[in-house]
Amino acid sequence: MLIYHYHPTTKEYMGEGTADESPLEPGVYLVPAHATTTAPPTAMSGKIRVWRGEWLFEDKQFEEQPVDPGYEPSIHDMAAAKLESINSGKNSALDAGFWHDGVLFDSDYKARLAYLEAATQFQLDPEFSTQWKASTGQWVTMDAALFAALIPVYREHVQACFAWQAAREQDVAAAMALEDEVEARAALAAVSEVMG
Numbered sequence: 001m002l003i004y005h006y007h008p009t010t011k012e013y014m015g016e017g018t019a020d021e022s023p024l025e026p027g028v029y030l031v032p033a034h035a036t037t038t039a040p041p042t043a044m045s046g047k048i049r050v051w052r053g054e055w056l057f058e059d060k061q062f063e064e065q066p067v068d069p070g071y072e073p074s075i076h077d078m079a080a081a082k083l084e085s086i087n088s089g090k091n092s093a094l095d096a097g098f099w100h101d102g103v104l105f106d107s108d109y110k111a112r113l114a115y116l117e118a119a120t121q122f123q124l125d126p127e128f129s130t131q132w133k134a135s136t137g138q139w140v141t142m143d144a145a146l147f148a149a150l151i152p153v154y155r156e157h158v159q160a161c162f163a164w165q166a167a168r169e170q171d172v173a174a175a176m177a178l179e180d181e182v183e184a185r186a187a188l189a190a191v192s193e194v195m196g
Contacts, residue, residue, distance in 0.1 A: 001018065001019045001037065002037070003017050003018065003031055003035040003036065004037070004040055004051075005017060006051040008033070011051045013048070013049040013050070013055070019031050019037075020110055020133075022114065022117065023117075023130055023131070023132050023133065024118060024121050024130060030110050032109055033109075038054070038055065041055055041057070044057055048060050075185060078185065078188050079172055079176055079188060082172055082188055082191055085193040086168045086169060088193070089192075089193045090161050093161045093164065094161045095107060095108040097111075098154055100149065100153045103134050103138050103140060104135040105134045105150065106135045127144075128144070129141055164195045171187075175187035176188070
């Protein structure tokens with residue numbers, strides 16, 4: 001099923017994607033936040049397509065300004081940008097999946113919703129099992145025993161992602177504590193933004 005993504009703040013059309021079928025309810029598709037099944041109209045010159053419960057054309061409000069090539073951000077702006085990149089790196093790692101018994105299991109937003117549905121299903125019927133798409137091209141039979149085995153592995157994955165973020169934020173704080181600004185900038189630039 002095709003879905004159409006829009007920006008969470010500006011509501012501007014961002015592109016199309018495909019909704020995944022619920023592993024617990026065949027024929028029901030999982031539509032994520034900031035997406036709709038309503039196709040946007042054809043693009044119009046000078047306008048943007050915006051979701052307001054329906055697709056509307058609006059004037060683009062902000063034009064991107066060119067950056068002065070001689071501009072050097074303040075050390076505080078540099079630290080703020082680094083912290084934002086670290087958060088994005090943590091989110092990417094969090095969504096990248098986790099391994100259990102040689103199988104990669106998805107851990108993105110849609111997968112987390114599916115795990116919540118599965119947890120409810122196993123509470124209602126401990127004998128329930130279903131074919132489960134662990135990740136692209138990897139199928140398993142999800143039953144209560146496998147689900148129980150996945151919980152601590154997933155928890156460890158999440159904790160590792162947040163521990164990495166906390167350690168990188170400490171690196172940023174340590175860089176900002178340096179008295180020499182040149183050293184501080186170099187230390188900030190050296191802080192990793194990618195987990196792995």
